[in-house]
Amino acid sequence: MTNPPASRRARFVDLSAVALLSAVLAAGGTYGLVNAGTDGPVVTNASGVIAADAASESPNANPASYAGTVDWGALSDQVSPSVVSIQVLTADGGGEGSGVIWDNDGHVVTNAHVVEGGEDVRVTLSDGRSYAAEVAGSDPSTDLAVLEVAGAPDDVQPIAIGDDASLRVGNPVMAIGNPLGLSGTVTTGIVSALDRPVSTAPLSADDPSGGAVTNAIQTSAAINPGNSGGALVNAAGELVGINSAIASLPTGGGGQSGSIGIGFAIPVNLASSIVDQLIANGVAEHAFLGVSLIEGEDEIDGATLTGAKVTQVEPGSPAQDAGLEANDVITTIDGERVPSSTALVAQVRERASGAQAKIGYLRNGTQEEVTLTLDTRPDEGR
Numbered sequence: 001m002t003n004p005p006a007s008r009r010a011r012f013v014d015l016s017a018v019a020l021l022s023a024v025l026a027a028g029g030t031y032g033l034v035n036a037g038t039d040g041p042v043v044t045n046a047s048g049v050i051a052a053d054a055a056s057e058s059p060n061a062n063p064a065s066y067a068g069t070v071d072w073g074a075l076s077d078q079v080s081p082s083v084v085s086i087q088v089l090t091a092d093g094g095g096e097g098s099g100v101i102w103d104n105d106g107h108v109v110t111n112a113h114v115v116e117g118g119e120d121v122r123v124t125l126s127d128g129r130s131y132a133a134e135v136a137g138s139d140p141s142t143d144l145a146v147l148e149v150a151g152a153p154d155d156v157q158p159i160a161i162g163d164d165a166s167l168r169v170g171n172p173v174m175a176i177g178n179p180l181g182l183s184g185t186v187t188t189g190i191v192s193a194l195d196r197p198v199s200t201a202p203l204s205a206d207d208p209s210g211g212a213v214t215n216a217i218q219t220s221a222a223i224n225p226g227n228s229g230g231a232l233v234n235a236a237g238e239l240v241g242i243n244s245a246i247a248s249l250p251t252g253g254g255g256q257s258g259s260i261g262i263g264f265a266i267p268v269n270l271a272s273s274i275v276d277q278l279i280a281n282g283v284a285e286h287a288f289l290g291v292s293l294i295e296g297e298d299e300i301d302g303a304t305l306t307g308a309k310v311t312q313v314e315p316g317s318p319a320q321d322a323g324l325e326a327n328d329v330i331t332t333i334d335g336e337r338v339p340s341s342t343a344l345v346a347q348v349r350e351r352a353s354g355a356q357a358k359i360g361y362l363r364n365g366t367q368e369e370v371t372l373t374l375d376t377r378p379d380e381g382r
Contacts, residue, residue, distance in 0.1 A: 015176070070172050070235045076186045078237045081126045082159035082231055085178040086133075089120040098177035098230030099123060099147065100159050102241060102275060106152025109275055110229030111244050112138045112145040112212070123149050125156070126184055130247065138277030141286055143212035143244055143351065144271055145229075146278040157222065159231060162238025164217060164267040167191050175221040175243055175263065177230025189221030189261070195336070197346035198245055198264045211258055216264035217241045217344040223263030232265040241265025270350045287351045287374040290317020293341035298329045298362035305362060308330035308344040322372035324361065332360035 042078075086097045086108075097114030101107075108123055115121055115135050124130040131149045138145040171191045179185050198216040209217075219232060223246045229254045232241035243294020247262035277284040307329040330338055334348045334357055349358060353376040360369045 010238065021299060027037075033352055038258070057155075065105035070188075071184070072174065072188055075174055075233070075235070075237050079159065079174070079176055079231060079233050080184055080186070081157040083126065083170060083176045083184070084108055085124040085181075085183040086114055086229065087122045087124065088115055088118040090117040091119060092117070096178055096181050096226050097228045098243070100229070100231045100242065101145070101156050102279075103158050104154075104156060106149035106156065107136065107279055108133065108145060108147040108149060109242060111242065112140045112144055114229045115145050115147065116140075121147060123147060124183065125314055129153070137282040137284070139284045141212055142214060142266065142270065142274050142284070144242065144266065144274045144278070144284075146275055159233075160236075161272065162236070162240045162268055164240045164269050167194060167234070167240055170304050172235050172241065173219055173221055173240065174233050175219065175223055175227060175230060175265075176233070177223075177243060179224035179226040181226060185224040185227075189219050189263075191217060192220050193218035194260070195346070196264065197340065197343040199342065202271070207293050208265045212244075213342060213345045213349055214244075214270060215343075215350050216245065217267055219260045219263050219265060221259065221263060227263075236363065240268050240273050251288045255257060267350070273352065285353055285378045287348050287353050287355065288318065288345075288377040289348050289357075289372075290314035290319040291330075293344065295341055296329045300362055300367060305329070305331055306339050307362070308338055308341040318372045318375050322359070322370045324359070324370070325363070327363075328368075329362045330359055331362060333357075334358050335360075353377075 013217060018299065038268045082101045084099045084101060086099050086247055088094055088097065097110055099108040099110035100116075102109045115138065121133045121135065122130050123133045131151060133149045134148040136146045137147040170190050173191055175189075177185060194217060195215045196218045199213045215352065217232065217240065223230070223243050227243045227246075230243045231239055232243050234240050243263065243265045245264040247260060247264075274284045290313060291310045292312035293308045294311055295306070297304050297306045299305070310319075310324060310328045310330065312326060313324055330344055332338055333344065336347065337342045339345060348357070351374055353374055355374050356371055357374055358369060358371045360367065362368070
């Protein structure tokens with residue numbers, strides 16, 4: 001969203017001097033401390049609301065390598081009618097964001113932070129028609145929300161849904177949204193990285209759940225404030241992500257800088273699961289492992305390996321049932337590396353309740369592995 005009120009304006013901090021509270025795998029104060037790197041950029045959601053975990057790596061492919069291989073003009077014509085601008089009025093002011101037409105029933109998907117506190121929400125189609133909308137459901141844990149457009153016209157054009165599992169680093173992508181109030185803006189780039197653990201909501205002691213943490217798609221397509229909730233599509237015009245966050249270099253005066261070529265999107269497969277629940281029930285349930293975490297490391301075969309160190313195991317949780325203990329350092333889940341506590345949170349959040357997960361961990365320098373079944377987070381009452 002652009003031009004948020006002062007209370008929701010971006011607050012940029014020097015991450016080298018701050019220990020951020022990570023998002024959690026369980027309720028009831030189950031959280032960990034994440035010490036951000038000294039040289040990393042600030043990661044802020046694409047509406048300019050608060051900073052989160054820092055992405056320390058640079059994009060690892062050259063966007064110029066795909067020049068001329070995609071007809072971006074035709075792709076823009078195809079996708080733009082499925083992307084909307086969102087105007088929100090709150091008790092403290094207002095702002096703007098983006099959204100994606102999900103179905104023919106007038107449901108629009110956007111970020112939860114775009115419509116947070118909204119007392120009056122309007123959706124404007126690409127042809128300029130504007131409609132009142134209500135929040136049908138919101139899930140701050142994944143930073144996703146669904147709007148229901150009042151009196152949606154019969155000619156709305158839902159976006160084609162893709163599969164982020166087919167993405168590879170280096171694939172060309174296009175971001176479409178409403179940056180800085182400039183509706184219908186198109187930018188292009190590549191997939192710079194996959195499974196990047198990113199938090200896109202405020203992290204504070206008042207929010208021990210740690211806000212939204214996702215295994216994001218990192219892209220070099222320019223994303224700026226107002227792109228929040230917009231579409232990231234592949235070369236076929238299929239939705240592969242919901243744009244949600246940007247990395248910005250810290251500014252001395254605390255102001256906001258624009259895109260530096262590192263943007264993040266919520267993968268569409270995760271979005272689809274959450275959106276279906278929000279449309280059906282207004283709320284979404286989440287997987288639960290049942291551990292408190294901090295950053296940790298252990299040694300194995302003379303090498304040091306970083307991971308998510310367990311500080312506490314919830315009684316009766318899947319973690320306890322599987323035999324996990326305090327001081328275990330979790331390093332993999334289903335064979336994928338877990339270099340940090342935030343990475344483990346992101347991995348669990350993209351899995352469904354009832355799913356099995358193979359957890360690899362170090363205990364006193366010995367590699368162990370256990371398969372467990374994730375439960376539903378108990379604070380959701382399901």
